[in-house]
Amino acid sequence: MKRILLLVLTNVAVMAVLLITTRLLGVDRFLTANGLNLTALAGFSLVIGFGGAFISLLISKPMAKFSTGARVISQPQNADEAWIVQTVEKFARQANIGMPEVAIFEGAPNAFATGAFKNSALVAVSTGLLQNMTREEVEAVIGHEVAHIANGDMVTMTLIQGVMNTFVVFLSRVIGYAVDSFLRKGDSQSSGPGIGYMVTTIVMDIILGFLAAIIVAWFSRQREFRADAGAAQLMGRKQPMINALARLGGLTPGELPKTMQAMGITGSLGKMFSTHPPIEERIAALQQNG
16 A cells, blocks of 8 residues: 555656646647647657656665665674675676665565666665575575666666657657547637547557557566676676576565566566566576577
């Protein structure tokens, strides 16, 4: 319940900020008496598309901590926590990035990395991961998450999401205007957008949003292969990552909040919308790469 409420409140806050921003910049006035102002619409689409993506990126760390209940390990309380911090520190040094915050959260086997900047990211592992894997396998999972940070995956996915959002906002309104103009052809008395524009825009936002999600998910799956290879490189051999993936394939993955799924070690089961490739494909890719 807390996660759902948090997601709703965050979306409302982001939309409020973006609507105020577009009003202050004057780029929300793309429907004029002379028709559709494509320049203003492009500006509006860019602000909404990239604004939403970057706001989500900037608040990703505090959102991740709050929604998963992750506790940052500022002072290790036991040998396991000390080992996790040392492992993250070792990999961060090898990857030439700043030391991420390290956190632990209660739950089934899973892990994630998030944060807006390479040198101030967050790596979190679940208690289930520690309880169900060998240290070597956990080390491989941590290497995978550090590789995500080193590869700049958080920013890359934000840029891709921003581009997709921009196209969705722009195209849905162009199509909405075209449909509305067709439906009101010959009606010289009416002014402003009609019901055809409003309904079409909403429908196209949904349809194009689904198509955009498929494209973003495809990029996310390619990024997972790179992070697996990155973990193998950090460890100096690929077998620990293969073993970790094989074990994960036999476990019930911990469910992460939707905003965190793209950075977790396991993902959704859907094919086109899955942020992660099937475990079997990831293992095969590691085995094939020398």
